[in-house]
Amino acid sequence: MVTPQAGDALMSLQRIAAVGLVGFIGLAGTLGLVTVGAVGSTAQTRAPSCVSSGSVSGLTASQAQNARTVVAVATQRGGERAAFIAVMVALAESGLRVLTNPNDPSGAAYPNEGVGYDHDSLGLFQQRPSWGTAAQRMSPTESTHLFLDALLRVPGWQEMTPWYAAQMVQRSAFTGRPTVGNHGSSMVGENYWRQADRAVGIVAAIKGSTITLDCGDAGVPIVQTASxxxxxxxxxxxxxxxxxxxxxxxxxxxxxxxxxxxxxxxxxxxxxxxxxxxxxxxxxxxxxxxxxxxxxxxxxxxxxxxxxxxxxxxxxxxxxxxxxxxxxxxxxxxxxxxxxxxxxxxxxxxxxxxxxxxxxxxxxxxxx
Known part of the structure; x- marks a missing residue:
C-alpha cells in the first residue's frame, strides 16, 4: 500500500504511465527499433549516490534497499521518469535482486541474492560483460549508473513510453515482433510494461518516505581543530x-x-x-x-x-x-x-x- 505522504509522487508517476500507454498505441506499430549499445567499462564520472533505508511494502529487505538505491541514483541523474523506468526494468530483469550467473563465475565473488541463467548476465539489470566489470554489474549503485548511462543516450527517451525506452536500452526479446522467445508478443517492451503498475507503487512509496536519507557520509574522520x-x-x-x-x-x-x-x-x-x-x-x-x-x-x-x-x-x-x-x-x-x-x-x-x-x-x- 502506498503511504499518504506518497500521494503526489503516485499521481505524477501514474500520469507518466498513463500518458505512456496512450502514446504507445500510436508508437508500437510505427517506430523502428533503435538500439543503444552498452557503455562498456570506461570510467564514468558519477553523481553522488544518496540512498535511504527502510521497508517497502511487498518487497524483502534486500529488494527494498536495492529499490531505494535505484531510485536515488536514477532520480539524481534523470529525474522521476528515469527512476520509474529503472525500477520497472530491474523488476522485470531480476525481481530487484542482485543475481550471479554460472555462465560468468566472476560474479560469485560479490554479494548476491540469487542465481540467474540468462546468457552471461549479472546483477539487478542483467547486464552482460560488455556493460562493465563484474564488480560494476554486481553493485546496485554502479549497475544503476551503467543503466542510466545508456538510457540518457537514447534520443528523446523522455517522450517515449517508459517500456519502449527501457527496450531501447535493454534490447530484450520483446522487440514487437512475435517469436517463441517473447511468447508471441507484438508489443515492444511488454516485459517491462507488465511491471509498470508495481514500479509506480514502489517509486511513489520511496519518494514519499519520510525516512532520513543517508547519502552524504564522507567516510572521513571528524577531526576537530578547535572547540x-x-x-x-x-x-x-x-x-x-x-x-x-x-x-x-x-x-x-x-x-x-x-x-x-x-x-x-x-x-x-x-x-x-x-x-x-x-x-x-x-x-x-x-x-x-x-x-x-x-x-x-x-x-x-x-x-x-x-x-x-x-x-x-x-x-x-x-x-x-x-x-x-x-x-x-x-x-x-x-x-x-x-x-x-x-x-x-x-x-x-x-x-x-x-x-x-x-x-x-x-x-x-x-x-x-
Missing part, C-alpha cells in the same frame, strides 16, 4: 592574504554556514549537502558551478595540492564513491583546512586537509 563550539574552525583563523575577491566571498559564505545540519539535496539556508554548500558558496562568489559532485569535478580548472587556493574544491571518494567517480566534495579555506557538509546527522564543519584526503584524493579544482 566543538566553533565546529572545527581555529580561533586564530583568518582568510589568507592574496585570496581572490571571488574566493574570499565564497569562503566567507561557507564559513557562515558552520553548524547548520547536513540535509541531502539541501541548498540552504537551513541545511546543505556537500555539493549544495560548495555551489551556494560559489554563487556568492559570482561563479555558477554545477549542483552535483560529478559536475563540480569539471568546474574551473585542475590544480595541485601545492597550488591550492582558498575556495578551491577538494573531491574525495567518500563512503559510496570511487577515485574515478568521487562522491564527496569540500572547499579548501587555507591554512591546511577544509570546510564541508559531512553526512546525515552531522553539521557543516571544518576539518584538516590531511585526514580529509587520507582515503584518496579524487580531484582538485580551482574555480576563480
Amino acid at each position: 566543538a563550539g566553533t565546529h572545527g574552525l581555529p580561533a586564530e583563523y583568518a582568510i589568507p592574504q592574496g585570496t581572490s575577491p571571488a574566493g574570499r566571498l565564497a569562503v566567507t559564505f561557507a564559513l557562515a554556514q558552520l553548524g547548520k545540519p547536513y540535509v541531502w539535496g539541501g541548498n540552504g539556508p537551513g541545511g546543505y549537502d556537500c555539493s549544495g554548500l560548495t555551489q551556494q558558496a560559489w554563487i556568492r562568489g559570482g561563479v555558477r558551478i554545477g549542483r552535483v559532485v560529478s559536475q563540480q569535478l569539471r568546474a574551473g580548472a585542475p590544480t595541485t595540492l601545492a597550488s591550492l587556493q582558498p575556495g578551491d574544491l577538494v573531491m574525495i571518494p567518500g563512503a559510496l564513491g570511487t577515485m574515478a567517480a568521487p562522491g564527496h566534495v569540500g572547499m579548501y579555506i587555507g591554512q591546511g583546512l577544509v570546510v564541508h557538509a559531512p553526512r546525515t546527522g552531522d553539521v557543516v564543519r571544518v576539518v584538516s586537509l590531511k585526514p580529509f584526503i587520507s582515503d584518496g584524493l579524487a580531484g582538485l579544482r580551482h574555480i576563480s
Whole structure:
C-alpha cells in the first residue's frame, strides 16, 4: 500500500504511465527499433549516490534497499521518469535482486541474492560483460549508473513510453515482433510494461518516505581543530592574504554556514549537502558551478595540492564513491583546512586537509 505522504509522487508517476500507454498505441506499430549499445567499462564520472533505508511494502529487505538505491541514483541523474523506468526494468530483469550467473563465475565473488541463467548476465539489470566489470554489474549503485548511462543516450527517451525506452536500452526479446522467445508478443517492451503498475507503487512509496536519507557520509574522520563550539574552525583563523575577491566571498559564505545540519539535496539556508554548500558558496562568489559532485569535478580548472587556493574544491571518494567517480566534495579555506557538509546527522564543519584526503584524493579544482 502506498503511504499518504506518497500521494503526489503516485499521481505524477501514474500520469507518466498513463500518458505512456496512450502514446504507445500510436508508437508500437510505427517506430523502428533503435538500439543503444552498452557503455562498456570506461570510467564514468558519477553523481553522488544518496540512498535511504527502510521497508517497502511487498518487497524483502534486500529488494527494498536495492529499490531505494535505484531510485536515488536514477532520480539524481534523470529525474522521476528515469527512476520509474529503472525500477520497472530491474523488476522485470531480476525481481530487484542482485543475481550471479554460472555462465560468468566472476560474479560469485560479490554479494548476491540469487542465481540467474540468462546468457552471461549479472546483477539487478542483467547486464552482460560488455556493460562493465563484474564488480560494476554486481553493485546496485554502479549497475544503476551503467543503466542510466545508456538510457540518457537514447534520443528523446523522455517522450517515449517508459517500456519502449527501457527496450531501447535493454534490447530484450520483446522487440514487437512475435517469436517463441517473447511468447508471441507484438508489443515492444511488454516485459517491462507488465511491471509498470508495481514500479509506480514502489517509486511513489520511496519518494514519499519520510525516512532520513543517508547519502552524504564522507567516510572521513571528524577531526576537530578547535572547540566543538566553533565546529572545527581555529580561533586564530583568518582568510589568507592574496585570496581572490571571488574566493574570499565564497569562503566567507561557507564559513557562515558552520553548524547548520547536513540535509541531502539541501541548498540552504537551513541545511546543505556537500555539493549544495560548495555551489551556494560559489554563487556568492559570482561563479555558477554545477549542483552535483560529478559536475563540480569539471568546474574551473585542475590544480595541485601545492597550488591550492582558498575556495578551491577538494573531491574525495567518500563512503559510496570511487577515485574515478568521487562522491564527496569540500572547499579548501587555507591554512591546511577544509570546510564541508559531512553526512546525515552531522553539521557543516571544518576539518584538516590531511585526514580529509587520507582515503584518496579524487580531484582538485580551482574555480576563480
